[in-house]
Every structure is written in structure tokens, then in C-alpha cells.
Amino acid sequence: MKLSVIVPVYNVEPYLRKCLESLANQTLEDMEVIVVNDGSPDGSQKIIDEFTADYPKRVIGLIKENGGQASARNLALQYAKGQYIGFVDGDDWVDTEMFETMYNKALSEQADIVICNTMDHYDDHIVYHRQSDVGKLRKCGSVCNKIFRKDMIGSVRFPEGLWYEDLCFGVKLLMQTEKIAYCEEHFYHALNRQGSTMNNNNSKKNLDMLTVMTDIVDYMHEHNLDDKYGYDLEYMMIEHILITSINRVSEQKNPDKEKIIRELRNYVLKYYPNFQSDKAFKEFKKNQRIIAVLNGYGLHNLSKILLFIKKKISRG
Missing domain, CATH: 3.90.550.10 (Spore Coat Polysaccharide Biosynthesis Protein SpsA; Chain A)
Structure with a gap:
């Protein structure tokens, strides 16, 4: 077949x-x-x-x-x-x-x-x-x-x-x-509909991203792929955790969201404490780099305001 x-x-x-x-x-x-x-x-x-x-x-x-x-x-x-x-x-x-x-x-x-x-x-x-x-x-x-x-x-x-x-x-x-x-x-x-994984108010489940990333890191180690894909891994962590996941959680009304955001941020900083100086970070567009830095320094509420303004402008 x-x-x-x-x-x-x-x-x-x-x-x-x-x-x-x-x-x-x-x-x-x-x-x-x-x-x-x-x-x-x-x-x-x-x-x-x-x-x-x-x-x-x-x-x-x-x-x-x-x-x-x-x-x-x-x-x-x-x-x-x-x-x-x-x-x-x-x-x-x-x-x-x-x-x-x-x-x-x-x-x-x-x-x-x-x-x-x-x-x-x-x-x-x-x-x-x-x-x-x-x-x-x-x-x-x-x-x-x-x-x-x-x-x-x-x-x-x-x-x-x-x-x-x-x-x-x-x-x-x-x-x-x-x-x-x-x-x-x-x-x-x-x-894209309300109630899907990407549109939810369950802040804690966003920590599954850390479990998944750790599994990917372990897989890379096991198959000796660190040198080949280490750069891509850093890019993915910045994109999926520092930008996307933190932005998603910051929009939620869950009382645990500040704790969840802190765990997400600390995970990336554990691997890449100076991410803003790395080549992978510089590959992002300027607005993405701004959001990543703000989220990396715990200023996600400011990121949320900037993203809201950007959305209002793009929608006319």
C-alpha cells in the first residue's frame, strides 16, 4: 500500500x-x-x-x-x-x-x-x-x-x-x-477554534513544552547529534518557549500563570543565559528579538501590550 x-x-x-x-x-x-x-x-x-x-x-x-x-x-x-x-x-x-x-x-x-x-x-x-x-x-x-x-x-x-x-x-x-x-x-x-490546545486557559499544561524539549535534548545526546543540531535547538527554545509559550500564557487568566512563566523563562536561561548574544537569536526578526528579550527579563506584560498594539494596527 x-x-x-x-x-x-x-x-x-x-x-x-x-x-x-x-x-x-x-x-x-x-x-x-x-x-x-x-x-x-x-x-x-x-x-x-x-x-x-x-x-x-x-x-x-x-x-x-x-x-x-x-x-x-x-x-x-x-x-x-x-x-x-x-x-x-x-x-x-x-x-x-x-x-x-x-x-x-x-x-x-x-x-x-x-x-x-x-x-x-x-x-x-x-x-x-x-x-x-x-x-x-x-x-x-x-x-x-x-x-x-x-x-x-x-x-x-x-x-x-x-x-x-x-x-x-x-x-x-x-x-x-x-x-x-x-x-x-x-x-x-x-x-483554529476556541478550546483547541493553542487556545486554552490551562497554564500548567504549557510546561509540557519543557518535558518535550528535554526529551529532544536527550535524543540528540543519545544519537550524538549535538554538534549538528545544537544551533537549531537554541532557535527552537527561543521560539517555542521564550516567545510563543510565554506569550500564550501571559494572555491567560489562570492564577498560576506568573509561576508558569517563570519556570518557562528559567528553563531557557539555564541552557542559554546569554541567548541575546548568540547567533541563533540574531536570526529572528527585530520585533521577535524585542519580545524574546522582554520575556527573558520577566517583562512579559510589556510584551503583551506591544503585541496587542501590533495586532490592532495590522487589523486596521
């Missing part, structure tokens, strides 16, 4: 039909869609049953107790038969030619990983992301715009019970190969 696409499902009933329609109608032949109901209490299973009945040669349904998105993906990896593996979230959708184009690209360039561009859909606007514009390990925000050669995945799995499992899984695989190909089309459509 050419390709397996894994779809974890939990409380996405209003969006699931659109997602599965985009996968059932893929132009690529000889592919399977493994849909895992992760103990979803809504009506998602009824929709899954419809698609397994209507597309018995393409859509496979699995049911498990709730354990989180990572556990659902890990279960499906045990059953996947495809030469390449892809992932789609149950509230997102893809263009119908996405996987045929990416699979053909993998064959023509003998690639272990193929990456396409993405679109983030908000209530009132769309943000386009071009993956080939960023450095190798920084392409890892999501696994959903990628296909991975199954043989290279090996024993690598998503860390269960944590947020940011995509980052952990994807970075490990990206570190394994230089055979990476790109599709310039914006094939993947991500729905």
Missing part, C-alpha cells in the same frame, strides 16, 4: 464529516484512512461508521478508551500498512490532490519526508504558512503537513499525555534524514 493517513478523533463531530470527505475523495489510489475514535462522547462514531460503510476499501475505524491524541496516533501506527504515513486532525481538512502530489514527490526525489504548505483558518481571516522558508528542525510545528516513510519511523512514537507531541515526534524524524522534499501548494487547512 502506498500511504496510510491517521486521523485521531475526539469531540470533533461538527467538523469530522468535512475532514473525512476530503480524505475519502483523495485522488491517490491504494491508500487507507485509519480513523481512531479516542473515546469521544459526541456523535463522531456515527459519522465514522458512515464512512467505513461507504468506503470499505479506504476507511478503517478503530475505537479505544480516551487517552489523548498521541495514544490514538500510536495505536494506528501499529495497523498502518502504507509505505508512507500521514496525519490529519479530525477538525481539519485537506485538498483532494494533496496525498497523490506528496507521494509522487516522495518517489521522484527519493525523499524520506515530504512537506507541504498550510493555511490557518480563523473566524475572520486566513494565515498562510510557507514551510520551505524556515530552517530544517523549525518545520515541525505540526506533523499534519508531512508524510513520513514508514521504515524511518521505526520505534519513534508520540509522547502520550503531553501537549506538543507533534514537535517531539517530528523533530526526531527530521534529525534522522537530509532527504526532505517540498510541495509549494497550501494543501493543508487547519481550523
